[in-house]
Amino acid sequence: MARKLMKGTEAIAEAAIRAGCRLFFGYPITPQNEIPEYLSHRLPQVGGTYVQAESEVAASNMLYGASGAGVRVLTSSSSPGISLMQEAVSYMAGAELPVVIVNIMRAGPGLGGILPSQADYLQATKGGGHGDYRVPVLGPWSVQEAANLTMEAFDIADRYRTPVMVLGDGLIGQMMEPVELPDERPPAPDLPPKTWASTGWKGDRPRAVINSLYLDADTLEAHNRHLQQKYRQIRERERRFQMRFEEGDYDLLVVAYGTVARVALSAIEELREQGRRVALFRPISLYPYPYRELAAAAEKARAVLVLELSAGQMLEDVRLALGRSRPVHFHGRTGGHLISPEEAANRMVEVLEGRSQEVADV
């Protein structure tokens, strides 16, 4: 397929179809409505099914049913809707169901506003619902990467039997960029067959029971150990990150993800032209977080600056990665405000010139 100018939301929707997803359940919420709108006309064209659910609660439980029946399935929503889905996400993590969830984040808390935000980071990466579970979370910084990660998310979900979240901010959803998509993106050839799915029991395999209930403490603990083992594997194999200007020396390492990393890169490029030695570390997988890679990258730097569209959520993972080895500085915006390249550059200069206060211990 040739390069095409697409909105982030539409690129994500089309990418899901190319990855073999033929089912979507969702509920309208701004700023991600183009995903359900696009799929409501595209899915029937490819023999798929679009269902507008009565609520996010219902939509996420429809995912539970469809995924349990062995079918690739997608939903998308934005922050308040994602909160409503957390019940089903916990059940799907417990029942080990592969689904892909797109969260185009808006500013909170509560109804908040409809402008871009990264304030769902902790909810997304630390579980989100009740119980001990984690969900792989991917944070794209461009429309092309949003499409690529959406396709990849289906494979990660199927490989580990887990919900996977594509976490974008309102900007990723709304901006338009050239995108190139494969005509078809078949599932990875080494994915395990879904012999666990409820497809009608003919006695040729164990009876399928899609379930997260274990009333016996020993059995439930064994199930939790199994889940934790799976998360260990995910942490080992699925860390994704990108660095810029890692060659040579740098005094400051900027850490940002999603569109904020794009803004940071613009600022860094400008500062480097002025001779400032600044590098960028961009986590792509937010769970699993590339702790070790970040720690290694920070070794060259005198200080670290975290930029986020939140009051400081990924900041906690950066501090977990670095401990007290480097002073960590923070700059965040909330309410739907973006960080401008000038604002980012000013903060970088402040840190470089010792005019910034490092983040204090809580």
Added chain:
Amino acid sequence: MSSPAVLEETPAAASERTRAPVFGHPESLRQVITHYCPGCTHGVIHRLIAEVLDELGVRERTVGVSPVGCAVLAYNYFNTDMHEASHGRAPAVATGIKRGRPDLVVFTYQGDGDLASIGLSEILHCANRGEKVTVIFVNNAIYGMTGGQMAPTTMPGQVTTTSPLGRDVSLAGHPLRIAELVSALRTPAFIARGAVHTPLHVVEARRLVRRAFQYQVEGCCFSLVELLSTCPTNWGIPPHEACAWVEKNMVPYYPLGVFKTPDGGDRAPRPLGRE
């Protein structure tokens, strides 16, 4: 008095006759001991569903959805693939299964707390979309699993652990009539209410369950059968009194009959056996 034919029967023929099964275990029901209380009618309803799945020959392509409530462990009892849904969401889960795999026969098994309280939105919208699934709704007028709290279907004046002075309709409203409520939707469907407190009612209930699944197998429509059931444990009365309680208190408020058929649109309920 014995008949001459029996007297003349050879020993071999007699042995053959006594071995011939007249009442077997449905293949769609696993041979396990259930956790249900003595006198509870869940077991009867499980059996009716299992017999119907056997009769229709669809066991191998059936997926059931169990609820949260007394029937939470129903996935251990039906001999089919099963899903265990979160509280009230069984119709959404069933929607997901059926839309993903339209070739499957999908049913939910839900109690009154699950379907009529926390899951009221899911059941109404599932019915309104005309999802081709079958819902078996067990109404015993109380929360059983959690210890006898007031349900949306608890009778006026009925004493429960959360209505210790009896359900006060001025504060808690009147019991929800689910079959009537779902019948009010414009979408074609099969909606009926039966009961299982006497053998005659069990026979009638079986017919309703069969019709409900038959409509789905034919790809026709959404179907829901509400079945009035007993809860001797939480009602605090012996099983035989519980059956009498259904007849005396529930049947007058929850009339039995077929409320809606897919061809008929909106109709008044017709008494059982006189359709």
